[in-house]
Amino acid sequence: MRALLIIERGCMSEPAIAIRNVEKRYASTHALKGVSFDIRRGEYFGLLGPNGAGKSTLISIIAGLTHASAGNVAVLGHDVRRDFRQARRALGVVPQELVYDPFFPVREMLRIQAGYYGCGRDHWPWIDELLERLDLTDKAEVSMRALSGGMKRRVLIAQALVHKPDVVILDEPTAGVDVELRRTLWHFTRDLNDAGHTIVLTTHYLEEAEELCDRIAILDHGELSVLEDKRALLNRHPYRFLSLELSGNGGPLPESVERLIEDRHEDTLELKLEQGRDFIADVMEAIRGAGYRIQDVRTREPSLENIFVELTTDHDKDAA
């Protein structure tokens, strides 16, 4: 990881990625409807959103794989179209799909990839270090074709890092990988972030974003619906969950409790309480009053998943 620390520093005041009024229209869809935000240098940034929200389109525009219909994007202050060389040198992208060149073994393919960025033999020790860090050393001479899905995923990550980019985008890196590899990748990206790299992560596993990211953006229907510090986002959610295990043959529950019930499973009730309005003591008293005995009580703070579902489904309701 030592080599990662030696990152070329440009102008520190520039954001890692600046996205300004980016629009993308396809023949029949309006994939991005004027999105603007900054990803700061050195942060671990989560880009979330349901399928079809425009995340991959936005990443493609940042990487220069797609041209925006309007607006512009800069990586470390370099416009991705006008100064494409500097912008692309500063950026490493791990694509979502497991794509690879079937002609080459892993190490050679990584050396070729580094070569495209103008990195020659002096970069080869770095490639060996990457192979080592990602547990790929014994696969270095193996053709990509012969690797398992998890191994291919590791190679894709190595491939994105061959030129030591300042900014690393991982587009759903943990989709379909086993628990162990997911943990390895978490540690690896966190180390990269600690070493000064800006990390942008898109994922469908919200606990992953909750665990790793400093700030989170949620894209929905091609628009930025949320951009907030993770803590603030979690605190903003004014709910908490209360789980009660009941016994006894009580009567019907009062309306004040019924309206709070989210889920009912045998003897367990799952209730959603709004802070400052619904109090645990009141709820428990009302249930006891209906003739039940409370066997067990558990409370849970909202997770990013709850917030995500609420934010993205409310939008759907509004749209409908």
Added chain:
Amino acid sequence: MNWQGCFTLFFKEIRRFYSVILQTVGAPVVTALLYMVVFGQVLQGQTIQGVPSSAFLVPGLMMMSIIQNSFANTSSSLTQSKINGNLVFLLMTPLSAFEIYLAYISASLVRATLVAVVLYLVTQLFVTVPITHPLLVLTMLVFGGGTLAVMGLIAGILANKFDHLAAFQNFFIMPLSFLSGVFYSIHSLPEFWQHASRFNPVFYMIDGFRQGFFGVGDSDPLRSVIVAGVFFVLVSSICITMLSRGYKIRG
């Protein structure tokens, strides 16, 4: 100019065809030799433009192989990367449109030259073909092979599947290369087809190339160089424009 990047892509393209060299160099040589055996037998004893027919066939078959292999190399490589999805690894790099163009075309020319040289050497076991104007031979190789390599790249950009490439190859490249004097002098054709042949750029590529060997041909060699050169520049500008606009490859 990102020379290191450009050279890396060039090297990668060479490694790609070298890894299947039997198919990319061996097979075209064998095919051309088969033509040589069959047509050599049929035309035995005849002379064309004062050259024994079996020797006359050699430069034509060499140029036909150059054309077909230049086209095949760029078009199949690009289409394969597109269909596999691994083209993104190239498109995300700081390589410019011109650098990508230069690397692909040069590697394609290396393969075409390799096929032509092997074919030439093998045929020299049976016939003698002098090289009267080496510079003309080289120029026509670069312009002819280069033009078709660029057309292969354009076809690769346009093709959405291998079927499209095959159509381009079978209905466009093959007829143009066959009907351009590989096996005959256009003076042996009826007048109409003689005139028609003069609108086929591949005719000039083959005729100019052949004149480099024998010093005689159907057309003025300077005209052949100019026609092939103009075509090369024309298709190159179209191709570089397509690459720099990202036409069909950058969403």
